[in-house]
Amino acid sequence: MSCYFLALFKIPASVAAKIERLQRDFLWLGVGEGKRDHLVSWDVVCKPKALGGLGFGKIALRNVALLGKWLWRYPREGSALWHKVILSIYGSHSNGWDANTIVRWSHHCPWKAIVQIFQEFSKFTRFVVGNGDRIRFWEDLWWGDQSLGFQYPRLFRVVTDKNIPICSILGSTHPFSWNFSFRRNLSDLEIEDLERLMRSLDCLHLTFSVPDARSWSLSSSGLFTVKSFFLALSHCSDSPPVFPTKFVWNSQVPFKVKSFVWLVAHKKVNTNDLLQLRRPHKTLSPNICKLCMRHGESADHLFLHCSLTLGL
Template sequence: MWKRQYISKGGRITLIRSTLSNLRIYFMSIFQLPKVVRMRLEQIQRDFLWGGGTLEQKLHLVRWPMVCVDKSKGGLGVKSVGSFNRALLGKWVWRFANEKKALWNQVIRRKYREGRGGWRSCEAREAYGVGLWKAINKMGQLVPLFLGFVVGDGKNVSFWKDKWCRTTLFCEAFPSLFALATSKEAWVNEVWIAEGERRGSWTPHFNRPFNDWEMEEVGRLLCCLDGKMVRVDEEDRVRWMDSKDEVFSVKSLYRALQPVSLASFPLKIIWNSCVQPKLSFFVWEASWGRVLTLDRLQKRGWALTNRCFLCQTCGESIDHLLLHCERTREVWSCSSLFLEFLGSFLIRLRKPF
């Protein structure tokens, strides 16, 4: 509480990202934080960022979900406690699918049994003694959305219900063919007929012959299967579709859990390494129009006369103060002339005598 009196908001953001957001990583990587704890942690960070002195409470100018958005999307890059907790617990689902020979993995497989294909454990339904893995498995339900499969022997990958060919499920991409399939739970190796070590053909079975209007969809299915094959000497493995190296990372899952934003934000202009953090923070507030000018104070219920203190002609707003005010234009013109003079002076210094 006392430290925030002596550092700027730019320094507070640095301290939040380096300390307050990282103290709880070990606990969040194993346990699911209760909602009360999560809200309390976020409240501490909010009060530290926007607060004044020890007993002084200031207005929170920007909504906390926007503060937790990445800087490239207009936020401050502070980690959201809930999303970060889910991303850390999701790593165990990835490890469960890849570290099959580990002791902890074998214990969980024996106790809770394996799900379809052996990539996940079955849901823990007992009332006692399963709180730890039950929470991890529940949080891990988001992970399969970003998982794909690389087919080896094809024994543990479903032909219709797993993402092993491109990024779509065959049951969703070809719903009419899936409805006609004889075995909707068929594995990839059951649909493949080997004709040598590196040769074979795909033979999915259907309940009836195809009609003329269904042949186009059959052709698209065969195009998707073109070049795909089963390798008996290799095992099936999981790949992470949200990264280039196909390896899971908490960072990639955390970014995938963030809300999608199509708005462009001038990241490199505002968060410049040559500019002091407190100035960058003020520009960030101004870009969202959240500076406490007189017009915003009136919206919050303050009985004030809205008059610009510089020109005394127009109402005070963030656009008027920084762009349209006559005195502000004089400052910008003087600064532009100074920059032109400084640039020409530096060019002359670089020229040889």
Template sequence: MGRQHGGKWSHRCPWKAIAQVFQDFSPFVRLVVGNGERIRFWEDLWWGNQTLCSQFGDLYRVTSVKNLTVLDVLGNSYPLSWNFNFRRNLTDSEIDLLQRLMFSLSSVLLSPSLADSRVWSLPSSDLFSVKYFFLALSKVSNPILFLLAKFLWSSKTPSKVKALAWLVAHGKVNTNDKLQLKIPYKSLCPQWCILCKGNGESIDHLFLHCPVTIGLWHKLFNLAGLVWVPPRSFEDMLVIAFKGLGNSLRGKTLWQIACLTLVWMVWQERNKRIFEEKGRTEEILWDLILFYSSLWASCTTAFRGVPLSVLQLNWTAVCAS
């Protein structure tokens, strides 16, 4: 965005991340040929279930120009032009392939007045849908990522809490070990955690294995009446199907909120000790977790009609009712 519109220059280029998403996105998009000016003849998926460079690899290898458009090869009139630009004479086997290719494409007819287009291939309406895209990705990608997404984004916590937990789960928060790699000339000690003043500060340590944090997790699991052994990583913590406060809607809702509130409160405490040089005891942190979890839960439809004061006093009884 230009500066005249209030935008600022940034040295961070988004195209790498965009390209990674496009690789996941493109298999679910179908190219529809109009005038053939923008679709690559060999390398785009526009005819059949594979690109033509995959179907006719021997022909593709002897073309002098790899990125010819459909219009470049076929022309905009009938009969078709067949401008392949081979860099040498074809062998007998390659001629057979060429005949197969030409026969396959003999029914293609370009429309000079229509632009090439992309059509979403999943739903029957040909319109893009986040729901269909998410479901399709969940079948072909790492299922753990989608369990994380379901747990985090379906929770009834504020957006800032969900966003923090998402960054933590993906290893994107600036703990000391990561800062040391980004700015090694700074006076940082990756082997020192501000909460326990002992072990090194990493994501798994800060949010799971730090004695202060693990004490808070134990309080949460004890409140739910569960025996808990810390898992290997924070990612495992979020995808393990703990029963928490039961299988009722209230129990599931409050358990999600409490877990993410604990993560948020640990990060707030870590930053408070670093930037304000002020710290709170584990008991105060636990009281704050109880308060914010109860407050946010009381705003949901699952706890409609339950006073905040009642919810704060006895989670298990309210969730069981």
């Protein structure tokens, strides 16, 4: 039931915070076991397992990923009743694929929350050229890693129609007819850009019997999945830390052992050095390893350097 609502409505921040608090308490406290320490920060726990987390994920990001499913389905289900209703209310987007993303703030409906994630969603969509009659030559992402309007800004500034489709510029035969339309004569720099653009597109072939399509760049099949969108939204911009993911989670040992090894890898086991920081009035003093009685007790010492541990 909760997934159903998350796939239709934007979850309020207060509700998401309350759900995550319940998750945190259940993870660290269990059921009726009294107060226990939250050993690892919730931000780390929410990271994917490949980045050292448990893969819980933020509720708000999961909500966005579920809402993105409707943006993917909209252009693919043109004959569906819900598609026709949305189209009749909001109209079509200038790209010809999506519904209009300009929604009045007075409208209280699920689509208002869905269109708010359009910018995040569109980052991971690409167009596959068929006959070229639906893909915009300058605005859409279909050639390279950026739109041609972004790659050639000088040309884009002087084109007459920024929404012109591919087939209207290239023509129906090869070699292409190059039907460019500019507001004025081009400068020398703009002519150089145009020549470079024409050379780069010379290997393109239009398939007039195949319609244009939109693909999902995060999936090898080109089809949208909530999981791939969620992982992309959860991915940290920083370089991923070195974490022994396969060693921890692919080992043939009980899950409790895997969980303990995960804590050890994060150096969050309740060793004496950490206990002195958390509860200085209750911890053992001095900070001595009770196995070798020589060095301070820490996760690194206890599991890697302790002479008694090495002898096991």
